[in-house]
Amino acid sequence: MLFAVFFPLLLACLIPFLSRYKHKVHTGFFVLLAPLSIFLYFVSFIGHDFEPVMKSYPWIPSLDITLNFHLDGLSLLFVLLISGIGALVTFYSIYYLHKSERLGHFYVYLLLFMAAMFGVVLSDNVFVLYTFWELTSISSFLLIGYWNHRERSRYGALKSMLITVFGGLSLLGAFLLLTVITKTTSIHEMIQQADLILSSDYLPLIMTFIFLGAFTKSAQFPFHIWLPDAMEAPTPVSAYLHSATMVKAGIFLIARFSPIFSTNEWFFIIVSGIGIITLCWGSYMAVRQTDLKGILAFSTISQLGMIMAMLGFGTEAAIFGAVFHILNHATFKGSLFMIAGIVDHETGTRDIRKLGGLMTLMPISATLAFFGTFSMAGVPLPFLNGFYSKEVFFESTLELNNTSLAFAEILRTAIPYLAVFGSIFTFVYSMYLVFGTFRGEKHLDQLPKKPHEAPIGMLIAPSILILGVIIIGLFPNLVNESFLAHTASAILGEAYHPHEIKFWHGFITPLKMSLVVVGVGTVLFIFRKKWSGVYQAIPGRLSMNKVYDTIVNGTKTVSARITNSYMNGSLRRYMALILAAIIVVSLGTMYLTDGFTIELHPDTLADIKLPEILVAATMAIAAITTIFTRNRIAAILILGVVGYGLSILFVIYRAPDLALTQLVVETITVGLFLLCFYHLPNLRPRTESIGFKSVNLIISIGFGLLMTLIAISAHSSKWYSTIADYFIHTSHDLGGGDNVVNVILVDMRGLDTLFEITVLGIAALGIYGLIKLRAKKGAE
Amino acid sequence: MISNLAVLPIVIPMIAGILLAFFHKKIPLVRSLAKILTTTNTLVVLFIWLYVKENGAVILETGGWEAPYGIILVADLLSITLVLTTNIIGIAAVFYAPASLSKKQEEFYFYTFFFLLITGVSGAFITGDLFNLFVFFEVLLMASYALIVLGGGKVQLRESIKYVLINLFSSMLFVTAVAFLYSVVGTVNMAHIAERVQGVEQKGILTTIGILLFFVFGTKAALFPLYYWLPKPYTVPNPVVSALFGALLTKVGIYSILRVFTLIFIHDTDFTHTFFLWIAGLTLIFGVIGALSTNNIKLIVAYNIIPAVGFMLIGIAIFNETSLSGTVYYLIHDMIIKAALFLLVGAVVYLTGTTDLRKMKGLIHHYPLLGWLFFLSSFVLAGIPPFSGFIGKLQLLKGAFEEGEILIVIVGLLASLLILLSMIRIFIQAFWGEKDETVTVNKAAARRFTLPVVFLLFFSVFLGVGAELIFPSVEQIADYLMNPEIYIQSVLKE
């Protein structure tokens, strides 16, 4: 199983080399190797006696992140889909992508995606699952942006990435919470602790996170908006990622976790509710599209909604329906995408308004398309698989579990009607798609190319899929017991006993519903032009795309506005904000923690003597004068006065070394000041507004006050004797000197001194550079 | 003798710096010497790292003065891991420098300043003495002042002034706070302070001093609401200088907070650490808002420093073993990726001649490797697995959940998305798009820039994919930080 995940990755590493020979052998042939071999390997697991397999490989055991690959029925279905459709799509792409394209890139991304997808469906470890989950988003981003010279491609790529990564991160949130609650990172161990999770206070949050992850990935309303824009990717990619596999990762996720959550009523309400809304909205909007791939995109959205809704129902029948439809959808939608690609390839356009009447020119494609669309529409014909799963869907909407919440009850009654509503539009867009393209008038003059049937190679892959449609249609029970039943069991968390699927059940409600769909659908399709005005009203100008655009553009404009409002490059502004924060928080802390103490006991304080007072007063006055003076020389000299005052204080408080140093340093500094500022303009009169002054005043007084208060409290809280006593004791004996300060500087704290000198050295070199090395004028 | 190991990571680069000052005119010689010396120093540090990992912290009493009286150097696993990371970045910087700097800048002591910056940073990580920490802060700041002004014109000098002034102010505040603390507990040795703080009854004043120190370190670390000075000045010097700043300077700040608030001020965590959580959240929010606000690609990267620091502070605020392991892991990750990003963006600016995103397009067609490296580093930065950012973030957020702090996790997750948006916007706008045939392509220069970036990103990937080889050590560090008495005992030898 490790092989399944890593073979595509390994191959991806080789592709850049293999693609050098692309003019001899199309790179796609090498790529085909991976999905094909994996498909063949996993097909052998199908059988009545299938038992889940678990394989573990260590990765980061200390974080409980282990490569646990768990192959149960659910993952088996997905693995086969990914590899099977993968093989067909790769084969198709060989004919779709010309050798002049950057094939190497394309196939590296594709293989990356394939590996990631295998990882998602096989991982039992939540964090490994998350890793692969994000990797699918990244590879999808690259594939959508494959033709990145197009503006639309870039837009679509960013959109899909943002929405799916948003979902991914929310999924990470869910996984983190689940891990913290259950103390395990393994999904199957979490399922065993379902009760613990269900009784957790964080349950609503976990479910929200998981739903966000699943709904964004599976393009559920209102997150569906990325999928239509993802159609900018080359068509094989749309067929593969954006219809058959990646978008089903969300479905997979809900299915994977449904043994834990399905008993919760909100699971039903949200998953079914969103699913059914998506079904209706997607099919309704599909009718309005003009781009073939646009129709298919909305169709995919709608079909995913339907599967999601069935998972939400949670009944045995519904789960089976969901599983069955996952398979069926992959067959018909995959083939339809490929045919849309063929039409595009052969006519040069996908605009349905320019197409029409291609039946005679492209008979094989048209035939395939008819099978595909009719199956999608759920037309009651015994050889179309789409009909069977739709029947199961209708049936399941009628047999919902009883609920206790009033709100859920309303939903329960509404669901069958909404299901029919959505299916009617499904019918309409299916007919619109196939008839609009292959029947009706030809507009050959509007087509960029002269259309003809596609090369045989391109037709093989869709033909195989349509063959699947027919075979499953004819023998719906073929894969039932040996395959799908295992999948259903995995989702239900208990053994599922398959029922036989029959074409004819008698004239029962689901069949009536189907007939209503076909009847009303036909009428609506024929008179499509008459009622298309309804789109002016709904959605009208409302659209989720606008919301997205507003948010994404908004992040830019709003953040620019916020940031520019305070980051204006003004040093004063920055200082003021920093100081204000320090003052408010520190004073607040002091107040809240009762941090202020003052001790006025004369024994602990030095006496107040006149000389000191005089010096202090002079210093204070000098300091204040610096604010008012206008003469730069005077200001510098006054600063010197403060410095000299300080050295006098050092003398008074018995710090001779300090006094000396201070005296020397102060003198040099004043000299430097004079040197540097001699040539600069004089101090201007301060013409600031009162507001400016008072803000400055408040901040500076506040800060001075803060420091004084802390100093007084700190000095009043001397709880310990100082380590300096030790210095006095040992200075002579161990330090070999009587001047304790000197001994401290050169010995006990010699390291400080060493690096203090280093600082001076750097300063000297820096100054030298500043003076000597000048950028040329206007060099910047 | 083994205890002397602790001083080597400080002394080797210092001697290297001084040595290179003498040959400053002989550029080829200086370049090769610098490469040899950083590599040697890194190997020495690697050796110490291995030793410490096996045998526990190496403690050196400088000058033979016993703790707590002399200056004590403590090379514990946390310090030495960070020193090792610093030196790895140093290697990348030295190899990138010749391609990026002008001859004149190299001649005017770039390498000397570089080595002294490494000295200061390593010293700050290793010292066990609060006042000595101040001295090392000054060494690294002074080196950074010299580097930021190196060969600068108008804009560079203008922004440098702001940078110097704000840092000067916070340094003054730092010494003052150390003095206050000295007054209360009568010592400047960190282990000794920690021990004495635990024995104090009335702790209000200590909390206040603690908050003051938090602001000092927070200013260096660029936390909300103190970060205003950071973004712009970080964009003006040469990219190699920006990379060193972005990778190292703020991290010294956050390291100091980590050290001081897991060792010393842990007496009122309800108050202090709850406050930190708010600061962390606001830092994340305002940081990403800043990163989204501009079209200047250097500025985008510079703003991205801020939310990263916010992430690291979450771990300190939550203060449990899981979250602290997250902080430490994130710290290592962020040092590397920030250096890589500044170097990358520097290369882009060099090759295109503009910092304005709107003037760039289709670069990937000319410089594919550069483009993919940028793409990769965007995901590394946003913490997408399996890269280094994820492991740290995982632990941080898990730790927050363990304490029931839901809101900060949601903020953290959203911030990750927006960080990714800010980066991927650059990728889409600058690298994707039509090939611009009009530009002159300088493949040779691009190649010189890429090698150091590849070197750094190798570690980013390794720290993610090979986390098993590193994480147990980080877990050990987190456990150690949660039990400060180990530190105290090993320093004071009780």
Add this chain to the structure above:
Amino acid sequence: MEIIMSILAGILFTTGIYNLLQKQLLRIIIGTGLISHGAHLFILTMGKLKTGLPPILEHGDTNPDHYTDPLPQALILTSIVISFGVTSLLLVLAYRASKENETDNMDLLRGNEND
């Protein structure tokens, strides 16, 4: 006396910060000078101001009560030297920056996004 010294240091900080918040570069640098004086005074005050001899041992007398606290003095000394280095660099930088930009008004030195 400690209280008075604390207040004086507080005043030095206040005036320093007031100058720091001005527009003209010279005033700002003078502000930093005042702040560093204030900081040093704070350190001094945090030792014992009360009496005692200078910390130069006399006649082998090692009773700490007879001397002033030597450690703050050592710290101040280190700090003075460092401040001196920083201030010198700052002065030259200020000189060069105002020459290059042809103004010493910080309000005119804000810059914009893309330079």
